[in-house]
Amino acid sequence: MPADPSPDPAEYPRESDQTVPPYFHPNVKATRLRAPKSPLISLTHTLSESTGPVFGDKAVAEHEHDLTKQHQAEPVGQRIILYGRVRDSDGRGVPNALLEIWQANSAGRYVHKWDPYDAPLDPNFSGVGRCLTDDQGHYSFVTIKPGPYPFGNHHNAWRPAHIHFSVFGTAFVTRLITQMYFPDDPLLSQDPIFNAIPDESARSRAICEFDLDATVADWANAYKFDIVLRGPRATPMET
């Protein structure tokens, strides 16, 4: 590619149709009236796409990364360390990325007025955490493993255990919302949301890894979840 002398912002590659779910998926009932019917309009990236909100150290309080320490006592459930690294597609760590997570408790119940499941709430668990990545892109949460829960997509449909992630990296265009799943979960095969990701290897990237080396004896299990945000297509020229 010839050198581009203009000060134009980096162009980010488009998402691959194999990596991301389509808007309409016949197995996900809720998409039927919410997927656009007109084709998307291609947009050349501008500063509006390549910039994004910037978060400083003060954006997150110290205790927010530990979901087991937000109440008087510890929540019920399997305590886990959930950690990983946020990188761009060139492998560079993304510093000061804001990660926000939310999840059900160990019985599969959210602290949300719309959650219809009759599993018990846990007075010691809100299920919400936030943290910023360090200067190499590393992050770490302490939480409990969420439970699966039924949902109304089809008869006897169950969501596999999962944790919702929201990630603000360096650009509005690469801001990621996803769900992280656990390895060897028998419910994955019947979940229409997980399986809306077309490509098997892409699906595997939504599953964390059990990490024995990161467990803490007599205290917590550990799972590693690395996140890759879309790249810039070309490395910006440094002058």
Next chain:
Amino acid sequence: MDSNSTKLPPTPAQTVGPYFGLALTPEGSSRLVPEHHPDAIVISGTLNDGAGRPVKEGMIEIWQADADGRYPDQPLPADGFTGLGTCHAADDGSYEFITLKPGPVPAPGRGNQAPHINVAINGLGILKPLRTRIYFSDEPKANAEDLVLQSVDEKRRDLLIALLDGQKARFDIRLQGENETPFFMV
């Protein structure tokens, strides 16, 4: 061609689901400036599905430049203008932001883009973000020269232009069907 084969493959998106309000839309997240800011404008509208029903499990997120057309590039104190707003749709599908009208921002190559706000929509049944832009009705000349707006079919262009009346702007979002909001592939 670029060398995508040596790139790390990205983490796939998944729907935000119905319970994002626990984390992503705290009280005040749709106010980008104090309500009594002299230049504050209110942008409001409704988020509806293909049957015209309100999408109460929807999140509208905006990213915008300030009144001088600058995107914030430094972390700011909590009362500063961060350029980011998030709003959980109400039970009737309505949403509202209190913000500034952005100034024109540079276009690629040369010139400026018309003042606009970048929008991402997530929600139950939305498997990856829907992206659109809000332009303003008091900028006919800039809008006529804006490359992104002009790339939209003329018959649908008005759907991206908020009707600005004094300090109030109206922008309705229709996910599907008649008057479907134009969405961008980014």
